Amino acid sequence: MERIKRNGRMSAMVRVLMASPNRIFTLNHFCAMFDAAKSTISEDIELLRNVLAQFGLGEIETVTGAAGGVRYLPGIAPLETLETVRGACNRLRDTTRVLPGGYLYVADIFGDPEILDTFGTVMAGQFFAKEPDFVLTVETRGIAFAMATARALGVPLAIARQGQKVYEGPQMTIQYVSGSTGELQTMSLARRTVRDRRRVLIIDDFMRAGGTVRGMMDLMHEFSIEVVGAGVMIRKASEVRLPVDVLALMVMEDISGDKGAFLRPAEWLEQAASS
């Protein structure tokens, strides 16, 4: 193999680190990959750290100790984040999105990979320090957003099912009142899915009265798993009291058939962008 130059090493390293967010790579891993000395790789990483910081493209963290190395914590510049969230709010304002019964059509936003990646990365950025070892959501609409968040955190995703599914083995089932229908529903999670898991981040698409998030919290309580946080893509502006703070990206102030839905970026995103 041709000996590779610094710019080549650094480019390939970004690709490798980005493909596995929050995973620790030893310096030896890169020494072997590029047939280079440890001091050379250290310098590469230092340069990489600076360039990513300069463009607000995430952080390279050095982890010391026996299992030490470097890991990539994905990030997006606060101004760019705010712009993306504002763009989504504007798209959602279209009056034709309001459906009979006061529902909002959001499937296109929730299925757009660039929006999901941005949103998932931003949400994950608020929870690296809490060290969740998995993300939980309940089917169906929140799955893609929860997956994007789990991906950025480098942890697995568990999906609670509505009703009981025979092909997932022994499962715990709880009842909850869904805010969107006001009806009593059930959600189930296979015991096996959370074996050896201790700390969960709860993710959902939309929070109205908080019933679904509360249901997921109850489910985690039954498994003795600690809820380190909760996040949703959109919450209604009304006050909801839950035993955990729920971080939203967008706040829905109002919805009506005439004027459409009025959404705005959450305060913490505005604050981050202005500081």
Added chain:
Amino acid sequence: MERIKRNGRMSAMVRVLMASPNRIFTLNHFCAMFDAAKSTISEDIELLRNVLAQFGLGEIETVTGAAGGVRYLPGIAPLETLETVRGACNRLRDTTRVLPGGYLYVADIFGDPEILDTFGTVMAGQFFAKEPDFVLTVETRGIAFAMATARALGVPLAIARQGQKVYEGPQMTIQYVSGSTGELQTMSLARRTVRDRRRVLIIDDFMRAGGTVRGMMDLMHEFSIEVVGAGVMIRKASEVRLPVDVLALMVMEDISGDKGAFLRPAEWLEQAASS
């Protein structure tokens, strides 16, 4: 802003291109980002193309014409792909995964972001040339895999729902026979979701008798959308005749309570790795 060096430019470019697979960036975009001349950026890209190719980390394609520029087509080296797929096959062989009724427990594999990213990237790699403008799946288990595929293709994901959901507006509903239960079921898709869409890639988690894939094809037929291909994570070894080839990553040869499930990587992955 401090003038940035080649290694910095190249590293930041990888980060930007990777975050938006298959999206065209003009050279001017990077000229502005780095305050650099077009000839300099061209050289950067040429070097980047070579280093990514050298490590089998995907391709940078130049698109000519008025809307021209460069785009990143994610890829994974065939040997590494085969290794990841073999690893998943081995994990699935554990006898405790076989549940009553001959179901296989797969939720952990289907929720692992690194496996999903690899699998989604590999699947996408087979369909860039077919230029689908969206990916379709049906809830629930295939969503994360479909999302990973859509992400690598740089196109949106549409999710057909089982039963009818009031909050998605006017929808088309078809009946199909699910291979896993043998029962008649319905799937629905909001008309709005496929507005202006013409070419679809169908993705699902598991193919037994092909009923679900056929159902998605019927649904697309009703919307006059062309099915450019179909892919599943796992298919049973038995012969299934469908009007479209279904590309699988893993083939399930056998499943029994005593011996567990025997899965192997699909032939085309073996061939790609040995050539």
